Amino acid sequence: MPSFFNSWLPFIYLYVVGGIFFLLGMVLIRRVKGIDMRQKKHRFWWKVMIFGYFYFMIIHALLIIAALYW
Amino acid sequence: MEKFHNIGTTTDWIVMLVYFLLVMLFGSYFGRYNRSTQDFFFGGRRFSWWLIAFSIVATGVGSHSFIKYSAMGFQHGLSSSMTYLNDWFFVPFFLFGWLPIIVYTKIRSIPEYFEKRFSPSARFLATILLVLYMVGYIGIGFLTLGKAAQPLLPEHFTLFGQTFDITLMGIIIVIAIITGFYITFGGQTAVIFTDLLQGFILLFAGILLFVLGLDYLGGFKVFWDLLPVELKLPLAQFNEPPSFNFVGIFWQDGIAGSVGFLFMNMGLIMRFMATKSVDEGRKAATFNILAMLPISAIVVSNAGWIGKAVSIAQPEVVPPSIVPDQVFVVIANLVSHPGVFGFIMAALTAALMSTVDTLINATAAIYINDIHRPIKKYIGKKVTITEKENDRKELFAARIASIAITTLGVLSVLIFEKFPTVYEAHGFFHSTLTPPLVVAIFLGIFWKKFTPAAVMATFIGGVALMILGNYYPAALISPFDHGTEMDLKHPYTYIRALYNLFVCSFVGVIVTVTTVYQKRIVEILRSKRNHLQIFYLLNSVSVAIFISIVFNLFPLTILLPLAVVLIIFASISISYVVKYDPTNNTEGLTAWSIAKAKELFKGRPINDREGKKIKVNWKLKDGDDNTINFSENDMRTMAAESGDLVYISDARGYLGGLKSVHAEYGAPHNENGIVYINKEQKLTGLFVEGRPLSAEKEM
Numbered sequence: 001m002p003s004f005f006n007s008w009l010p011f012i013y014l015y016v017v018g019g020i021f022f023l024l025g026m027v028l029i030r031r032v033k034g035i036d037m038r039q040k041k042h043r044f045w046w047k048v049m050i051f052g053y054f055y056f057m058i059i060h061a062l063l064i065i066a067a068l069y070w
Numbered sequence: 071m072e073k074f075h076n077i078g079t080t081t082d083w084i085v086m087l088v089y090f091l092l093v094m095l096f097g098s099y100f101g102r103y104n105r106s107t108q109d110f111f112f113g114g115r116r117f118s119w120w121l122i123a124f125s126i127v128a129t130g131v132g133s134h135s136f137i138k139y140s141a142m143g144f145q146h147g148l149s150s151s152m153t154y155l156n157d158w159f160f161v162p163f164f165l166f167g168w169l170p171i172i173v174y175t176k177i178r179s180i181p182e183y184f185e186k187r188f189s190p191s192a193r194f195l196a197t198i199l200l201v202l203y204m205v206g207y208i209g210i211g212f213l214t215l216g217k218a219a220q221p222l223l224p225e226h227f228t229l230f231g232q233t234f235d236i237t238l239m240g241i242i243i244v245i246a247i248i249t250g251f252y253i254t255f256g257g258q259t260a261v262i263f264t265d266l267l268q269g270f271i272l273l274f275a276g277i278l279l280f281v282l283g284l285d286y287l288g289g290f291k292v293f294w295d296l297l298p299v300e301l302k303l304p305l306a307q308f309n310e311p312p313s314f315n316f317v318g319i320f321w322q323d324g325i326a327g328s329v330g331f332l333f334m335n336m337g338l339i340m341r342f343m344a345t346k347s348v349d350e351g352r353k354a355a356t357f358n359i360l361a362m363l364p365i366s367a368i369v370v371s372n373a374g375w376i377g378k379a380v381s382i383a384q385p386e387v388v389p390p391s392i393v394p395d396q397v398f399v400v401i402a403n404l405v406s407h408p409g410v411f412g413f414i415m416a417a418l419t420a421a422l423m424s425t426v427d428t429l430i431n432a433t434a435a436i437y438i439n440d441i442h443r444p445i446k447k448y449i450g451k452k453v454t455i456t457e458k459e460n461d462r463k464e465l466f467a468a469r470i471a472s473i474a475i476t477t478l479g480v481l482s483v484l485i486f487e488k489f490p491t492v493y494e495a496h497g498f499f500h501s502t503l504t505p506p507l508v509v510a511i512f513l514g515i516f517w518k519k520f521t522p523a524a525v526m527a528t529f530i531g532g533v534a535l536m537i538l539g540n541y542y543p544a545a546l547i548s549p550f551d552h553g554t555e556m557d558l559k560h561p562y563t564y565i566r567a568l569y570n571l572f573v574c575s576f577v578g579v580i581v582t583v584t585t586v587y588q589k590r591i592v593e594i595l596r597s598k599r600n601h602l603q604i605f606y607l608l609n610s611v612s613v614a615i616f617i618s619i620v621f622n623l624f625p626l627t628i629l630l631p632l633a634v635v636l637i638i639f640a641s642i643s644i645s646y647v648v649k650y651d652p653t654n655n656t657e658g659l660t661a662w663s664i665a666k667a668k669e670l671f672k673g674r675p676i677n678d679r680e681g682k683k684i685k686v687n688w689k690l691k692d693g694d695d696n697t698i699n700f701s702e703n704d705m706r707t708m709a710a711e712s713g714d715l716v717y718i719s720d721a722r723g724y725l726g727g728l729k730s731v732h733a734e735y736g737a738p739h740n741e742n743g744i745v746y747i748n749k750e751q752k753l754t755g756l757f758v759e760g761r762p763l764s765a766e767k768e769m
Contacts, residue, residue, distance in 0.1 A: 002303065006308055010316035014324070018320075021159045025161070025167075028162075029166040035166045052158045052356070052359070059364065060304055068299065
C-alpha cells in the first residue's frame with residue numbers, strides 16, 4: 001500500500017495549490033468585471049467554472065479510492 | 071534496452087498510405103475556402119463551437135502525444151494521465167480574461183498584443199521567445215513522429231548495392247517534407263476540417279486499441295488485477311523519481327504548461343479566434359477541457375497501461391526492458407490484426423501531423439504579422455499595389471515561411487533527442503521556454519500597473535536568471551525542489567519550472583513597484599547634457615553582462631549580482647526610451663477594461679439585450695452598402711438595432727458555420743423573413759441560392 005505521501009498528498013497539493021490559482025482567477029474576473037453577473041449567460045458560466053473544479057476533484061478522488069481499495 | 075524494427079505487414083502499410091492520401095485530399099478540398107490571409111490563418115472567424123472543440127482534439131492529443139504518454143503509462147501507470155486533468159485552474163483567467171481580449175482587440179498574434187499593450191521593443195522580444203517556443207513545439211512533434219515510425223521500418227535498406235542506415239533524423243526529414251507540403255497548400259480552414267475528421271477517428275482508434283488490449287488480456291478485471299497499486303494511482307508519487315514526479319510535473323505542466331497552452335499556444339488560440347463569437351470560443355474551450363481531455367488521456371496512454379499488464383503476465387512477449395518510446399507501436403501491433411494496426415498507426419500519426427501543421431501555420435502567422443509586415447513598414451517601401459495583390463504576396467510569403475519554420479523544427483530535434491524519452495524532452499522544453507512569456511502575458515492582462523520596463527526586464531532579467539539556474543541548479547533551483555532528487559545528467563527537468571516562474575514573476579513585480587524610482591533616475595539622466603551617451607553606456611554594459619551570463623564567464627558569486635545590475639540597467643533604459651501612456655496602453659487591453667474592448671470592437675455602444683436566433687431567406691441587393699437589412703419584426707425578435715453586429719450563416723447546422731458572414735445591421739424594411747445582402751457578402755459567406763440562412767445578433 002503506497003504511503004499517504006504518495007497517494008493523498010499529491011491530491012491535496014493539486015487542489016489546494018491549484019485551487020489558490022483557481023480562486024484567484026474567480027475573484028479577479030469578478031473584480032475586473034470581466035464576468036457580469038447581471039447577464040444570464042455569465043451566471044451560467046460562473047456555475048460551469050465552479051462545477052469544473054469539483055468535477056476534476058471528484059474524478060481524481062474516485063480514481064485514488066479505486067486504486068487503493070478496489 | 072530492447073529495440074524493435076520492421077513491425078507491421080504490407081497490409082498495414084497500404085492502409086496507412088491510403089489513409090494519409092484521403093486526409094490530404096480532404097484537407098485540400100477545404101483549402102479552396104481560403105480567400106485571403108485572414109482565412110488562411112484564422113479561418114475567417116465563423117465556426118461553431120462544436121466544430122472547433124472536436125478539431126482541437128487532434129491538436130491536444132497530438133501535442134500531448136500517444137508515444138510519450140504510452141511510454142509514461144508503461145513506466146508509471148495511470149498517473150501518465152495527470153497532465154490531461156490539471157488544466158482547469160486557469161480556465162476563469164482564460165474565458166473571461168484573455169479570450170475576450172484577443173478577440174475584441176482584433177490582434178492577429180501575441181507579439182502584436184505586446185506592442186499595443188507595451189511597446190514595439192516588447193513585441194520584438196516576445197516574437198523571438200514565441201517563435202522559439204513554437205519551433206520547439208514543432209521539433210517535439212517531429213521527434214515523436216520519428217519515434218513512432220522507427221519501429222515500423224527496417225534498420226537499414228539496400229539501394230543499387232549500397233546499404234543505407236535508416237536513422238531517426240532521416241525519418242524526421244522525410245516526415246517534415248510531407249508535413250510541410252500539406253500545410254503550405256492548405257491553410258487554417260483546411261487544418262480545422264482535417265483535424266475535425268481526425269479528432270473523431272482518433273478517439274475511435276484510441277478506444278479501439280484499449281478494447282483490443284483488454285480483450286487480449288482477458289478483460290478489465292484481469293488488467294486491473296495485474297497492475298500493482300502504485301501504478302493504478304492517478305497522480306504520480308509526490309517527489310520521486312526525478313524523471314517523473316507529481317510536484318515537478320504540477321509546476322511544469324499544471325501551471326506553466328496550462329497557462330502556456332491556453333495563453334500562448336498560437337495554434338490553439340487561432341482555433342478559438344476562428345469561432346464565430348467569444349461565447350462560442352468559451353464553449354469550445356470548456357467542452358474540450360471537461361469532456362475531450364479526460365477521454366484523450368485514455369486514448370493516448372492506454373497502450374502503455376496494457377503494455378505494463380502484458381509485461382507482467384507475459385514478459386517474453388513484452389520485455390520489461392523495452393525502450394519506453396516504442397511501447398505504443400509494439401502494443402498496437404500485438405493486440406490488433408494486420409490492417410487494424412495500420413489504421414491505428416495512421417490515425418494517431420496523422421493526428422500528430424495535424425498538430426505540427428497547426429503549429430507551422432500559427433508560426434507562419436507570427437512571421438507575417440510580427441516580422442514581415444513590421445519590416446516592410448520599417449523599410450517604408452512605397453509601391454502602390456492593390457489590397458488583393460498585397461494579400462496574394464503575403465500568402466506566398468506565408469507559404470515560404472512555413473517551409474523555413476519546418477526546417478527549423480527539424481533542426482531543433484537535435485536538442486531534444488538527447489533526452490531519454492520524448493516526455494522528458496517536452497517537460498524540459500515547457501519548463502524552460504514558457505515562463506518568461508507566461509508571466510509577461512499574465513501580468514500584462516491582469517495588472518494595469520505592469521509597465522514596458524517591467525515586461526522587458528522580465529524577458530531580459532528573467533531569462534538571465536533562468537540561464538543561471540540552468541548552470542547552477544544545485545545552488546539556485548534546489549531551494550524550490552520540494553525534496554526532489556537532482557539528476558546530474560538532466561537536473562530538475564520539471565521543478566525548474568517553479569524556479570523559472572518565480573524569478574520571472576519576481577523581476578516583473580519588483581520592476582513594476584519601483585517604477586517611480588526609475589522615473590526619477592530617468593529625469594536625472596535627461597537633465598544631464600550627455601544623457602544619450604549615458605544611455606548607450608547602460609545598454610552596452612547590459613549586453614556585456616547578458617553575454618557573460620549566457621556563456622557563464624564568471625563564477626555564480628559574480629554573475630548573480632551582475633544579473634541584478636542587468637535588471638536595473640534594462641529597466642532604466644526602457645523607461646528612458648519608451649513612450650508609455652498608462653491610460654491609452656491599457657484601455658481595452660487588460661482584463662480591467664474588457665467592456666471598453668468590446669465597445670472598441672463594435673465601434674459604438676454595446677447592445678446586450680438578449681434576442682432570439684431567426685431563420686430567413688436571402689435576396690441580393692445592389693450597391694456597395696456593407697450593411698444587411700432585415701425586417702423591423704425580425705430585428706425586434708433578435709433584439710437588434712441598426713448599427714449592431716449580426717452573424718448570418720447557412721441554416722444547415724451541421725456545416726458548423728463554414729458558410730457564414732459577419733456584418734452590421736442596416737436600416738430595416740417591411741418584408742418579414744427576408745434579409746438583403748450584397749454580392750461580396752454572398753461570396754464571402756459562400757451562400758447557396760435557395761438555401762435559407764439563420765441570423766443572430768452578435769452584440
